[in-house]
Amino acid sequence: MTTVNDVTETLDVKGASCPMPVIKTKGAIDDLDVDDILEVLATDAGSMSDLDGWAAGTEGVELLKQVEEGDVYKHYVRKTA
Amino acid sequence: MSTDTEPSAADGSAEATDDAEAANASGAVDEQPTEAELRDRIAELEDTVASLEADANDGTTKLTIVATQGSFDMAYPPLILASTAAAFGWDVVVFHTFWGLDILHEEKSDDLKLSAIGNPNMPMPNALAALPGMDRLATRMMENKIDDNGTATIDELIELSLDQGVDLQACQMTIDLMGYDEDDFHDGVTVGVGAATALQHMAESDVQLLV
Structure with missing residues (x-):
């Protein structure tokens, strides 16, 4: 599994609620190159399940890791294609 | 035989x-x-x-939603699902008809109302809810909640949907019925479509929803 040390870009969607974390993540991923890693910072508790579901159902992305740190949910998504 | x-x-x-x-x-x-x-x-x-x-x-997943309601609360589900489905890379059509047209109407979409009367979720009796100005009050309360929660506005969701390639369609028959003009709608909205177009999209879709 790819490590999440090399984050290419960070997307801050703290304060935004469903469906914005997913939609903004999709937009940010579109602007990245293959193998780039996007870090998404969210405060929406639903983002844990939603980003997982989105990554599973979407071509060309891989969800590497999700962590909860205090009030912030951190997601790491790699662009695979 | x-x-x-x-x-x-x-x-x-x-x-x-x-x-x-x-x-x-x-x-x-x-x-x-x-x-x-x-x-x-x-x-x-x-x-x-x-x-x-x-x-x-080969075929990407396709979603067709038929949006028939134009109240403030009923504008959200089709727009949230449509914009999220587009983020999944799905092919998305939302066919707006009857009061659902107001969601796409440039002026009316900013002024959609939540109905206070007959709404069991409202913390007020119908006798009070029927008073003048109560719909406006209920809508204002909901707007404040939406703002506090960081939920996108209806306008934002329309723009996001269009930017992502969602086909927002306005039913021609009801445009005429409601006395609207084709230019009354947000830029990028498809007009000149009817029930046959909607059915064709539904037949091609993996998911069909009536809201």
């Missing part, structure tokens, strides 16, 4: 049925298909399976 029809010169189908039965009977009892015939048949079936698989994998 009767099966004891006398075969006649005019009735080719009855003869054809007899022939097919005879062929089946002799095939099942006397003649096994040759190995070459079976190989051909297997090759034929493999081709069919490959082409069906190609069709199945």
Whole structure:
């Protein structure tokens, strides 16, 4: 599994609620190159399940890791294609 | 259908049925298909399976939503689902008809109301809810909640949907019925479509929703 040390870009969607974390993540991923890693910072508790579901159902992305740190949910998504 | 029809010169189908039965009977009892015939048949079936698989994998998931309601609260579900489905890379059509048109109407979409009366979720009795200005008050309360929660506005969701390639369609018949003009709608909204177009999209879709 790819490590999440090399984050290419960070997307801050703290304060935004469903469906914005997913939609903004999709937009940010579109602007990245293959193998780039996007870090998404969210405060929406639903983002844990939603980003997982989105990554599973979407071509060309891989969800590497999700962590909860205090009030912030951190997601790491790699662009695979 | 009767099966004891006398075969006649005019009735080719009855003869054809007899022939097919005879062929089946002799095939099942006397003649096994040759190995070459079976190989051909297997090759034929493999081709069919490959082409069906190609069709199945080729098509992106498609979602068609029919939006018929134009109240503030009912504008959200179709727009949230449409914009999220687009983020999944789905092909998305939202067909807006009757009051659902107001969601796409440039002026009216900023002024959609939550109904206070007859709404069991409202913390006020109907007698109060029926008073003038109560819909406005209920809408204002909801707008404040939406703002506090970081939920996108209806305008934002429309723009996001259009930016992502969602096909927001305004039913032509109800545009005429409501006395709207085609220019009243947000830029990028598809007009000049009717029930047949909606049905065609529904038939092609993996998911169809009526909101």
